Amino acid sequence: MDSVALWLESEGNGERVYQIERRRIRDKSNIMELSDESFVKNYRLSKETFMYLLNNITKDLSIRRRQSSVPNIIKLSATLKLLSTGGYQNQIGGDMPARLSQKTLSKIIKEVLTSVEKVMCSQLVNFKMSDEEKRKSKRHFWEKSGIPGVIGVVDGTHIQLIRPTNSEQLFFNRKLKHSINVMVICDYTMAIRSVNGRYGGASHDSHVWALSAERAYLKRCFENGDKS
Incomplete structure (x- = not known):
């Protein structure tokens, strides 16, 4: 002992x-x-x-x-x-x-x-742009792609996770892996203006965008007459 x-x-x-x-x-x-x-x-x-x-x-x-x-x-x-x-x-x-x-x-x-x-x-990381930033962005995207009125670009990227124990179905993506679908918005200088990582990989990009605060903000600006 x-x-x-x-x-x-x-x-x-x-x-x-x-x-x-x-x-x-x-x-x-x-x-x-x-x-x-x-x-x-x-x-x-x-x-x-x-x-x-x-x-x-x-x-x-x-x-x-x-x-x-x-x-x-x-x-x-x-x-x-x-x-x-x-x-x-x-x-x-x-x-x-x-x-x-x-x-x-x-x-x-x-x-x-x-x-x-x-x-x-x-x-x-600030999504709101000044009028001057919007003008520069629109000019840049018009010269590069010929698409008018663009102030930024948005896409979703999947961040892989270990299999979660709660609400697993919300994180199971189309590639049969578990992830978070992170929405990222960049301006014409490639600076990140917004990041949204609230939704699991089962959510489509369009779903994340539809429920985002950024979309709601742009909609309010348009309805209030801000066409810049």
Whole structure:
């Protein structure tokens, strides 16, 4: 019995030592030392854009998790790594710059994406256009395609999911996979003006558009005499 207890204690100490070593390596790492090419390959952003994003969400991240020992730069880099590779969380957690457990990484991803949505989307994703933006857009699309009156383009894209446990039929798409049908609207500069990910993959693009706030807004503008 004593030998079993000693073995269990030894196993526990080994895990604690591993956690401490993992944190030490993580906190001493500096992703900004990567070459520009390697940085973009890993995180799909330039260093300048990465720092712009980090500086904007740092305050909100700090409020969300005051007791976290993980630096915000590691939180953002780990999240971007997952988004850029589409890999599993345990693979990203073992990445040298991150060195995060899967449980910690799951919490961090939620924190970072919530902060990005709250802070950045409210600044950068805005469907309403000025009259000047509309004129430039119409001119661009007319010159490119010969179609008059176009201020943007819209399409749906399916984001695949693990099979959901609730309301599975709403997410089962025509390709026999589970997904969310995300509607994205871009302007003539390819800037994203709206994202709608409320509907499951079983919903057709036309259904998502018909129920969207963007369609309702354009309809109100037209009915109120805004033909610009």
